[in-house]
Amino acid sequence: MSQELSEQELQRRSSLSKLRELGIEPYPAATFSVSHLAESVKADYIENNHVKMAGRMMSQRIMGKASFAELQDSSGRIQLYINRDELCPSEDKTLYNEVFKKLLDLGDFIGIEGTVFKTQVGEISVNVTSLTILSKSLKPLPLPKVDAEGNTHDAFTDAELRYRQRYVDLVVNPGVKDTFIKRSQVFSVMRKAFDRFGFLEVETPILQPIPGGATARPFVTHHNALDIPLYLRIANELYLKRLIVGGFDGVFEFAKDFRNEGMDRTHNPEFTVMELYVAYKDYEWMMNFTESLLEEIALTVCGTTDIKVGDQQISLKAPFKRISMRDAILEHTGFDIADKTEDQLRDICKQLNIDTTPEMGSGKLIDEIFGEKCEPKYINPTFITEYPIEMSPLCKRHRTNPALTERFELMINGKEVANAYSELNDPIDQRERFEAQLALSERGDDEAMFIDQDFLRSLEYGMPPTSGIGIGMDRLVMLLTDNQSIQEVLFFPQMRPEKHVTLSELDHQILNACSDEPAPLADIRAKIDCSNKQWDLSVKLLTKNQLLKVIKLEEALYIKKA
């Protein structure tokens, strides 16, 4: 595969071969032992300390016989001072004059050795006595510059390019790295917390014969050997509960789930959920557990429970507010949804200007009212409790009111961050709930649940009272890193594939040999040195992409540019 190279890329390739001519390997194999990172050198300043560092050269200021450059490693940047006569004490000044000044480009990986000092302006720098090229960069990085007031110029901001080439984004935009470091910290705080409680981290199938545990459109694939359809999981809930049946007291999984639905600022086709199930607990316990967990996460990751999200100031200090769904709707709409029939609820929706469809059951209608009128209002963390039974098919009936369930969702910044139940462990009730879902789906609700017979069988053997929770990790990270878009917290968000025709060297040769006037195909073929197979492949590709046209005139074939 070859493509047109820009002038800058050609120059870098020529520097590459000049380095080799000087006997310098631009991609050396040997270990380069690093003694210090940029941040640590700056944080613990020791005059004249000898250091060995490695990273990308991100800027270069050449001033004759001395120069400054910036080295960027995984921790940050540090300034290098390169003095010709200190780098090259002997008569041979090639390393400075040729290699450093001419053949090094911004973005190249270099290793240096030198001593730490402060410049006249007070910047901690390394006086370089030894310079090694570790890897040459052949494409120029987009290089933002920061001025004295801290304004960034020419920042690499194009969202498409940033997501498609995250590796460049990470090199060039320091905030991006921080987001992902925090993401990793969130996971690690949670793991440590669960570990303290003795919960077991488990893995359950991603390929499932029945996509259960949630309501969503799944991705389907096919298993050849078994000749059956398999679904990428939309949730792992039913498998984790089987493990509780099996006798584990606490199990959790950081799970990638997959849903074949729309993509936008808050939805990616694959996303990460942490699900936790704890035996002998109820949803009240889970609320207490959740608020202290979130508080701990905020303190560790952000250093405070007061976080800024967009224009909002949010406090993640426990305890969080708790309100039942009925009271929430009463508070924000004035309507009491208790003991209302489906028709009465439909009427309330009408009065509130909420669109409804005939397929919606009462659970869905209440969900609409809440989602429309209440959900966006809960900026500070709030547990919404006591969901109607119709919208919670896996959740235990409320201990005092059988029309409700022992469920809560945690709302932060007007969005759902967690969803938890006292899990339904009555196998007969569970079967009935699945059947009710089936009835809904026959009514036209295409996201009602499938019935997982094996899961029901497991419940029939007996599952202890259990509380479970699912936390949307991507959205949690969005909150904690103040990002508005899920794409900003995923290294490689889903994108439409890049579509481009890449022409090989041979394709170009053939294309160049042809003109706008039809020429005998055999003549062109004779000019090109390649196998018949290669020729055939190239010409097919070129005609398919409408770059060439093959014409049949009387018995002979002619070829021309399209």
Added chain:
RNA sequence: GAUUCCGUAGCUCAGCUGGUAGAGCAAUACACUUUUAAUGUAUGGGCCCUGGGUUCGAAUCCCAGCGGGAUCACCA
């Protein structure tokens, strides 16, 4: 899926009611031994997203397509 905005140099962007392409940074060359958005002088660099149309003439106007952003709908 709907609406809307955007696509010009490696990057960030100008380019008016159509007249053959501009800046800053980056690059190249030269000068310069503590600079820091280093500086000074000079130079090179463009399928103006793709394909049609209107026109003597299109980066510019029209249509279609591709890619992306935002909003809405569905969903977490």
